[in-house]
Amino acid sequence: xxxxxxxxxxxxxxYAGAIDCDLHPAVPGMNVLLPYLDEYWxxxxxxxxLDRLNLAxxxxxxxxxxxxxxxxxxxxxxxxxxxxxxMQEHVLDRYQQRFGILNCLYGAQVMHSGDMAxxxxxxxxxxxxxxxxxxxxxxxxxxVIAAHSTEHAVAEIERRADDMxxxxxxxxxxxxxxxxxxxxxxxxxxxxxxxxxxxIHAGSAYRYAPTAVGWPxxxxxxxVSQSAAFENQLQSMISEGVFAKFPGLKVVAIESGxxxxxxxxxxxxxxxxxxxxEVPWVTRxxxxxxxxxxxxxVQPIDATDEAAAILRLIDHLxxxxxxxxxxxxxxxxxxxxxxxxxxxxxxxxxxxxxxxxLATYPRLVKADRAMEIxx
Amino acid sequence: xxxxxxxxxxxxxxxxxxxxxxxxxxxxSWTEVHPYLAKQWIDHLSVYGSHLRHAFSEALSHPRMxxxxxxxxxxxxxxxPPGSSLELMRTQHLDPNGVETGMLIPLRWNPGSQRxxxxxxxxxxxxxxxxxxxxxxxxxxxxxxxLIAQEDTGASVAEIDARxxxxxxxxILVLPKTDEPFGRRRYWPIFEAAVxxxxxxxxHVGGTNGHPSTGGGWASYYMEEHNTVAETMQAILTSxxxxxxxxxxxxxxxxxxxxxxxxxxxxxxxxxxxxxxxxSEVPHLxxxxxxxxxxxxxxxxxxxxxPGTAAQLIDLFDRxxxxxxxxxxxxxxxxxxxxxxxxxANLSEAQRDQLLYGNAxxxxxxx
Amino acid sequence: MARHVVATVDDIPAGQRMLVxxxxxxxxxxxxxxxFFAVSNRCPHEGASLCKGRIVxxxxxxxxxxxxxxxxxxxxxxxxxxWEFDLRTGKSWCEPDRTKVRSYDLKxxxxxALVEGELQAETFPVVIEKQYVVIEV
Numbered sequence: 045x046x047x048x049x050x051x052x053x054x055x056x057x058x059y060a061g062a063i064d065c066d067l068h069p070a071v072p073g074m075n076v077l078l079p080y081l082d083e084y085w086x087x088x089x090x091x092x093x094l095d096r097l098n099l100a101x102x103x104x105x106x107x108x109x110x111x112x113x114x115x116x117x118x119x120x121x122x123x124x125x126x127x128x129x130x131m132q133e134h135v136l137d138r139y140q141q142r143f144g145i146l147n148c149l150y151g152a153q154v155m156h157s158g159d160m161a162x163x164x165x166x167x168x169x170x171x172x173x174x175x176x177x178x179x180x181x182x183x184x185x186x187x188v189i190a191a192h193s194t195e196h197a198v199a200e201i202e203r204r205a206d207d208m209x210x211x212x213x214x215x216x217x218x219x220x221x222x223x224x225x226x227x228x229x230x231x232x233x234x235x236x237x238x239x240x241x242x243x244i245h246a247g248s249a250y251r252y253a254p255t256a257v258g259w260p261x262x263x264x265x266x267x268v269s270q271s272a273a274f275e276n277q278l279q280s281m282i283s284e285g286v287f288a289k290f291p292g293l294k295v296v297a298i299e300s301g302x303x304x305x306x307x308x309x310x311x312x313x314x315x316x317x318x319x320x321x322e323v324p325w326v327t328r329x330x331x332x333x334x335x336x337x338x339x340x341x342v343q344p345i346d347a348t349d350e351a352a353a354i355l356r357l358i359d360h361l362x363x364x365x366x367x368x369x370x371x372x373x374x375x376x377x378x379x380x381x382x383x384x385x386x387x388x389x390x391x392x393x394x395x396x397x398x399x400x401x402l403a404t405y406p407r408l409v410k411a412d413r414a415m416e417i418x419x
Numbered sequence: 420x421x422x423x424x425x426x427x428x429x430x431x432x433x434x435x436x437x438x439x440x441x442x443x444x445x446x447x448s449w450t451e452v453h454p455y456l457a458k459q460w461i462d463h464l465s466v467y468g469s470h471l472r473h474a475f476s477e478a479l480s481h482p483r484m485x486x487x488x489x490x491x492x493x494x495x496x497x498x499x500p501p502g503s504s505l506e507l508m509r510t511q512h513l514d515p516n517g518v519e520t521g522m523l524i525p526l527r528w529n530p531g532s533q534r535x536x537x538x539x540x541x542x543x544x545x546x547x548x549x550x551x552x553x554x555x556x557x558x559x560x561x562x563x564x565x566l567i568a569q570e571d572t573g574a575s576v577a578e579i580d581a582r583x584x585x586x587x588x589x590x591i592l593v594l595p596k597t598d599e600p601f602g603r604r605r606y607w608p609i610f611e612a613a614v615x616x617x618x619x620x621x622x623h624v625g626g627t628n629g630h631p632s633t634g635g636g637w638a639s640y641y642m643e644e645h646n647t648v649a650e651t652m653q654a655i656l657t658s659x660x661x662x663x664x665x666x667x668x669x670x671x672x673x674x675x676x677x678x679x680x681x682x683x684x685x686x687x688x689x690x691x692x693x694x695x696x697x698x699s700e701v702p703h704l705x706x707x708x709x710x711x712x713x714x715x716x717x718x719x720x721x722x723x724x725x726p727g728t729a730a731q732l733i734d735l736f737d738r739x740x741x742x743x744x745x746x747x748x749x750x751x752x753x754x755x756x757x758x759x760x761x762x763x764a765n766l767s768e769a770q771r772d773q774l775l776y777g778n779a780x781x782x783x784x785x786x
Numbered sequence: 787m788a789r790h791v792v793a794t795v796d797d798i799p800a801g802q803r804m805l806v807x808x809x810x811x812x813x814x815x816x817x818x819x820x821x822f823f824a825v826s827n828r829c830p831h832e833g834a835s836l837c838k839g840r841i842v843x844x845x846x847x848x849x850x851x852x853x854x855x856x857x858x859x860x861x862x863x864x865x866x867x868x869w870e871f872d873l874r875t876g877k878s879w880c881e882p883d884r885t886k887v888r889s890y891d892l893k894x895x896x897x898x899a900l901v902e903g904e905l906q907a908e909t910f911p912v913v914i915e916k917q918y919v920v921i922e923v
Contacts, residue, residue, distance in 0.1 A: 109696050218635035225639065226851075254634040255654035256647060258599045264697040265600070265661050268689055269634065272650035275682075276633035276643075283643045285850025301689050306731075307681025310724045311646055317880040318754070318868035319484040319642045324847035324854075326642075329880070346689035353688075360731060376696060484868055491865035492838040755866050760832045 056381045058393065059139035059369070063401035063408065066245075066298050066341045066370035067135065067183075069176055070125035071150045071168060074099070076175070080167035099151025103216075103247035103270075104375075108263060113376035124374040128179055135373045136182055139383070142398065143408055146185040147214055147245055147298060148172055154216070154249035158193030165190050166200055169210070177209045184408065186214035186243050191228060192221070198230045205238045211407040212241050212296065217270065218248035223277040224284030232290050239406040241294035241339070244277065246270040271301035271346065275308045278338065282312065285325040287337045294404055296339045299372055301346040303353050306360040309334065335363050339404045341370035342384065342396060343377040351387030354396075368404060369397045435517030436772075437758050438779035440719045441623070441676055441747035442512075442521040442561070444554050445502035449527075451553060455545035463538055470534045472629030480627070481644040485753035493751030501751035505558055512750045513560055516758055519776070520785055521561050522589060522747075523550050524623050524676065531569045531594055532626045539568035543578060547588075555587045562783075564592035564621060569606060576612045583616035589783050590619045590674070595655045596626030602655075602662030614670045619717075619782065622655060623676035624648050652678030653686050656716065660690060663703040665711035674717040674782070677749060681724045684738040687712055713740060717782055719747035720774065721756040729764035741770065745779045787922050795894060795917040798822070801859055805837045808923045813890060815919055816841070816873050818860050823873045824890040824921045825862070830878075834866040836887060842870065844879075891922040 071077065074095040078086055089095050100106045100123075112124035116134050125131065136144055152164030165188045172185045187204045189197035204210040213235045221227065223244065235242050247270070253259045254269045274297050287293060312330035320326055326333075347353030358364045371383050384396065402409050446452065453461055469476045485491065487500050493511065495504035502508070513521060525546050533539030543566040550563035565582045567575035582588045591613050599605065601622070613620050631637045632647040652675050659665060659673065690708035698704065718739065726732050736744065748756050758775055766774070779785070792806040798817045805827060806813050812827035814837040827837050843858040861879070862871045870879040876889035897914040912918060 221636040222633055222638060248634055252631045252634055252636065256630050256632050256651040257595060257597055257601065257654045258628065258630055260600050260658055261603060262661050262700050264693055264700055265657050267693055268657050269654055271689055272653045273634050275650055276647060277635055279643045279646045280638065283640045289850050303685035303688060304682060307685060310681045310726050311649055311679055314725050315642055315645050320880060321845050322484055322640055323642055324845045325850045344692060346685050346692055348688055360726065491840060492835060753866060753868060757832045
């Protein structure tokens, strides 16, 4: 397809070669993690019956319509996203994806005990490696960490760093402290060192009410509030100087809703001009920092006209390199094959579908080169 | 060297004529409210002071970059905090900026956030009378807001009823840091009273409720904290919509004050999108959230958004709806908007008049 | 362009400023440690009277948590939105190339030179022994 031509081809073929930056494999139950636990923790699981706990996150109620697209449901009430075969059929094969990045959302990362959280995060990463990465060469994964236990988190990143199939560090947008706080910096330091973007995914550890006005009544309100959480935490990272300290760090906002970015950039830039003396390490407008360091997955797109929304964001942020293709599988964000709207030019489509992700995740490029050589 | 010259928004007018929907009156001394406060509460204030859910009883949790959050040029020569001198307010703001009507938004003491409910209620009653006696009676261009201590719903309703029909008051005032999201049912008697009194509810930035300013903890810097204001307004609007407040009270009118504008179209679209997916959870909503917002919610304009281009600003107004925007200056606060220069776009005379005057005139039913 | 005598050096002690009107323009004259600078009184953002702003130093940072303070008294913070302007150049700190306050050429000249030349102060007599602030508008 020539440059500038509108990429209106319907059907899954338009995503051929895509890099899907948000796939959710489900831990079917704690029993799958047992082989990766030491004797003490295996006994604790048994004595405390931890394996009977459903550690599905409150941010994603298992049966809520959002949590699984109807035609992506599994048989026999199996957890959505628990089957590799189904994931292959529904997205990896259907869209002829080149890579898919697994973001496992499981209770391990939010447990209050840092030790317990770290043990189950480690087991989760082991399980992802054995049951997913090793069984489909297209798959890559984020390193699941318990961010609130920084020492353990750092150890876990170090443990995975040599395995180039782990391409990102995964955190929830709402944790125990605002994401710019210096106590989290060892995580960012290592991420930068190893070429791992920090993927910040929607979701809360629910250490606090999800909004500054307290606890909403309904799940839909919690979910709507996620975009504001991204605004809050991006502002925190900018204000605290995370990107000044770690100039090579990339952050990927995953499942953030996207269109909040315009208002965020305007307000952040305006505020900065008036109060920057408070944070003198912030030497550039926040929108510039975002343009250089932050990327966004494109499901969901909070707009009625999604193509217009993307073009508007490109105009407002003055960049077409910010957006990364994602299906958010198995979450229900779109129907059929409308993972991206019609009305995007072929060159823009290519950027969103693959080029921007390759520029964001250095580990993908290395793997990509290796594959090309092999071919 | 190219120097950015100040450009007037749109065609130059012979005379400014505005309705300022956000003016902050202050007390020269807190003893100003003594005449309106029972001795019990005067004593209480002296002995125990303000008792809130944050670390400093009188100071804000995040010190501002400008003292009193005020314009440096707004300090009265005779002393007292910015906003405490009617004379200065007149010469510095009301007269030169062509303010024909100005809405008073008193913020002292956060009465709605007081942990001692009786004390909070007493403060609201006193400050409401104070607005009339100290300001409106001396300056006919000003109007008072019915401050309520929303956590005591019964007392709030009584105060609304007491002020209903008094032309000195144009609206009910609530600060968004309520104990629970403001749409929750415990607050519904307030909405009922508002409708009964035909008074809109103004929700102006402020208050303190003990919840961190983000769902992931406290902001460190004022720069962050200042931006959380916009997310707080998003949360309160989301609550009003999904709790069904607008569905249940179709006559209710709400004006969001000083929360910014850039987030409105994206939040509205987000609510619609996820409502369509999750509507089985909120069957009491009969229509998409955007419809309730478009019909029942207004927004004051300060702090004005400053996108990269004028076209982006116009596009933003188009998507919010021009008739929903009420001009405000936030006098005497530091992020004041000047009616001449706030809109960085070439507006037509009619558009300017609508934003600066017409919308508020219609909203408040002013002559 | 014309030269205008607007003040004597003694009128504006170090660290102080004076607002003058020249040909309908309001101009702020600032004395920074004995050096004089002239900038327009209107903030290019929303028109605030810059002369009413606070005089501040420059804070920079080599990394988060470090605060390096220099150039005490050489920046002007707008009394409204707090934008910082460099009194030496008129440039704003945040957008030095896009947002500037107009600055004017200023010279300090002895009264003798002014009396012998054609220049006269418009509002007060020039005395040979004094030093004068002369701006070009």
